[in-house]
Amino acid sequence: MTVLGLKVDVDTLRGYREGVPRLLDLFAQRKVRATFFFSFGPDNSGKAIRRIFRPGFLSKMGRTGPVSTYGLRTLLYGTLLPAPLIVASDPAIVRRAEDEGHECAIHSWDHVKWQDELDRLDESVIEEDFLKALDLYEKILGHLPRACAAPGWQVTAESLRVQDRMGLDYCSDVRGEAPFLPALNGEVFRTLQIPTTTATMDELLGLGDVDDVNFNDRLFRAMRRKVNVHTVHAEMEGMSKRPLLDQLLRRCRDEEMDVVPLATLAAEIDRKKTPRRDVRRGVLPGRSGTVAVEGS
Numbered sequence: 001m002t003v004l005g006l007k008v009d010v011d012t013l014r015g016y017r018e019g020v021p022r023l024l025d026l027f028a029q030r031k032v033r034a035t036f037f038f039s040f041g042p043d044n045s046g047k048a049i050r051r052i053f054r055p056g057f058l059s060k061m062g063r064t065g066p067v068s069t070y071g072l073r074t075l076l077y078g079t080l081l082p083a084p085l086i087v088a089s090d091p092a093i094v095r096r097a098e099d100e101g102h103e104c105a106i107h108s109w110d111h112v113k114w115q116d117e118l119d120r121l122d123e124s125v126i127e128e129d130f131l132k133a134l135d136l137y138e139k140i141l142g143h144l145p146r147a148c149a150a151p152g153w154q155v156t157a158e159s160l161r162v163q164d165r166m167g168l169d170y171c172s173d174v175r176g177e178a179p180f181l182p183a184l185n186g187e188v189f190r191t192l193q194i195p196t197t198t199a200t201m202d203e204l205l206g207l208g209d210v211d212d213v214n215f216n217d218r219l220f221r222a223m224r225r226k227v228n229v230h231t232v233h234a235e236m237e238g239m240s241k242r243p244l245l246d247q248l249l250r251r252c253r254d255e256e257m258d259v260v261p262l263a264t265l266a267a268e269i270d271r272k273k274t275p276r277r278d279v280r281r282g283v284l285p286g287r288s289g290t291v292a293v294e295g296s
């Protein structure tokens with residue numbers, strides 16, 4: 001029996017308000033549960049406009065351009081339009097996700113700030129933002145979060161230190177093969193990492209030879225492990241690419257692959273036997289820039 005840990009990253013207001021409810025409907029229909037990593041604070045997507053319109057990013061979106069994926073308003077948030085607060089705009093969506101049995105966790109306070117500026121952020125700023133997300137989470141759900149997933153798979157020693165202090169059960173910040181305890185520049189951390197093991201949709205569609213027709217074949221070919229972790233985005237798989245995610249979920253059912261939230265995987269892991277591995281920066285096919293990967 002193989003298992004698929006399913007992560008949903010929620011990066012923008014549109015993804016939150018339109019993509020998440022549709023994903024919740026789909027998951028209810030297919031009887032699967034997942035982990036939602038929410039961006040809680042301001043949607044500053046407009047500030048990422050240089051990254052979004054970089055040639056590499058445009059080609060990786062395939063035929064789906066950034067305007068149709070994100071919406072024009074999203075591309076102006078934080079610049080020409082004020083940055084709206086994502087979760088505060090309708091906290092009932094987070095509550096609904098938890099009520100329907102999904103795990104709710106933290107992606108970020110400000111996704112763009114983390115993804116584009118983390119290297120330059122002081123530990124105190126990272127902690128301050130993290131606590132804002134944590135406070136809002138607790139206000140809405142009445143308990144503390146057990147997990148987080150770093151935006152854009154960006155980590156620094158400072159961000160790992162902050163996450164250690166939050167007493168989280170696990171983080172899913174990196175790309176790799178299997179769960180491990182992280183070390184970075186010789187510094188060791190105590191919070192378990194559960195890496196994403198498969199390529200994301202935008203990466204696969206950016207390879208040139210992958211399209212909507214062969215996408216799930218390619219994805220399934222990469223799910224060779226007993227335990228796989230796949231990340232989807234509320235902005236893509238929750239919106240225009242939802243039929244492809246539905247196809248994936250039906251295929252998991254047909255091939256007897258259990259789809260579970262990451263908390264289910266975390267509960268199975270014997271921390272005493274978990275290996276320690278280095279986190280380093282790596283380049284992934286179909287993705288511009290570097291991400292945190294497992295390995296020396």
Ligand SMILES: [Zn+2]
Pocket residue numbers: 009010011107111151152
């Ligand atoms: Zn994200």
